[in-house]
Amino acid sequence: MEKVYNFKEIERKWRQYWIENKTFSAKSDGSRKPFSMFIPPANITGSLHMGHALNATLQDIIIRFKKLKGYNTLWIPGTDHGGIATQNVVEKLLKKEGRTKYDLGREKFLERMQQWKTETDSAILDQLKRLGCGLDWDRLAFTMDESRSKAVKKAFIKLFDKGLIYRGKRLVNWCSRCATALSDIEVEYEDEKSNLWYIKYPLKDCGECIIVATTRPETMLGDTAVAVNPDDNRYVKLIGKTVKLPFVGREIKIISDYAINKFFGTGAVKVTPAHDAVDNEIGKRSSLEAIEVIDTSGRMINVPSRYLGLSVEEARKEIVKDLEALGLLVKAEDYTHSVGKCYRCSAKVESLMSEQWFLTSTSR
Ligand SMILES: [Zn+2]
Structure with missing residues (x-):
């Protein structure tokens, strides 16, 4: 041996x-x-x-x-x-x-x-x-391979028949580079130095404005409300009033929701149900329309022609420039916030509405 x-x-x-x-x-x-x-x-x-x-x-x-x-x-x-x-x-x-x-x-x-x-x-x-x-x-x-594919189909149909699998248009994490939806655990968050923009939203027929603070000025084109905290005395009198959304001219309401942090920015925020998870929940509670302004390739859609087809970054620059020109930009503060990135390719993850299959744990 x-x-x-x-x-x-x-x-x-x-x-x-x-x-x-x-x-x-x-x-x-x-x-x-x-x-x-x-x-x-x-x-x-x-x-x-x-x-x-x-x-x-x-x-x-x-x-x-x-x-x-x-x-x-x-x-x-x-x-x-x-x-x-x-x-x-x-x-x-x-x-x-x-x-x-x-x-x-x-x-x-x-x-x-x-x-x-x-x-x-x-x-x-x-x-x-x-x-x-x-x-x-x-x-x-x-x-x-064939037998495995058959098994997948069988399981899918079984779960579908039980009402556990369903298809719906929901807000998902979307990587436009990979062109796919990502689950929550596939999104990695990184701190990014950016700005908090303070924007004037004019109230209808009174010459006054409400100032909202946002990290995403470009999504304002898809806003369907402005929201404040119901306990915020500064804004109580404005709840229910109408705002005319700059650039788009859409009339949107000032609503109240307990999800709004009184101490963030001015205490008033824009609500974009089609492109933000918190806003989506607010939208459901207040029956707001979800207007999609970013498509699956990360470009602007359903917006005035001068922004149509721009990338999110380009649209942001243009919107900020135009707000400034109209005297609607109050200030831009330095602001560090966490940004979701695709864990596979590091591209920025966008929240958008997408028709997907979902699996629930309870019968519907
Ligand atoms: Zn990706």
Whole structure:
């Protein structure tokens, strides 16, 4: 026996033996109790890391232990298409070549994704083989193969029939670079130095103004109310009055809502239900219209022609300039606030209305 354990020789020998002899292939067998596991399929975004190695080793210990205890064991290997995460990796590769998915077009992009899948998939499976995992290689699965797709459909229909899955237009976190909705945990917040703009909103037929403070002057084009705290004595007399929204000319009401912080800015804020989560809730409570002014590519829509098609940043600059020219900009204070960014690509996340499928935990 060699003094030092020669893993290269020994592991290769046994790995081959297990695979060739189908040591871990399972057959249904009425006489023994079954014990089965599915490997949490790794995303095909790259190769496995130390975390996967630990994870797979622990499962390997379990399956071998059960096998020794006399169970009819089955451990199924598989990989996960990883959806947007994988798309993002392939897009980064394309970027290195100076191209985008739009240059390629849908079909060529899918081909490129498939090519990536084949390469990464085999690297991941080889890694699991090298680890000596006691997997049933005859039952290799991929999250997008036919039987898995069928299972997804079946589960979807079942949940839909129970009323747990429904479709609706709701406010979501949107990354316009990835062109996808993000869940709350996929948004990362970063502090950003910006401004708090104080803007005069003229009251209808009286020559007076109410001053709102905002970090998003460009979304004012989608405002459908101005809100104050009901306990704010400064504004009580103004609740119910009408404001004429600059640039748009829309008549909107001054409403009251306990969500408004009396001590933020002037205590009066603009309400844009289509582009802010808090405003969306206020909008629901006061039955406000949600007017969308930013589209899924991060450009201005449903706005006066001089702002139409501008990016959010461009529109902000223009609006501030125009407010200043009209004498409606009171001041711009330095202000640091946290801005949501896409955890995959770091682009700024926009709140907007989007038709999506939602899953609820209670029957509707
Ligand atoms: Zn993104």
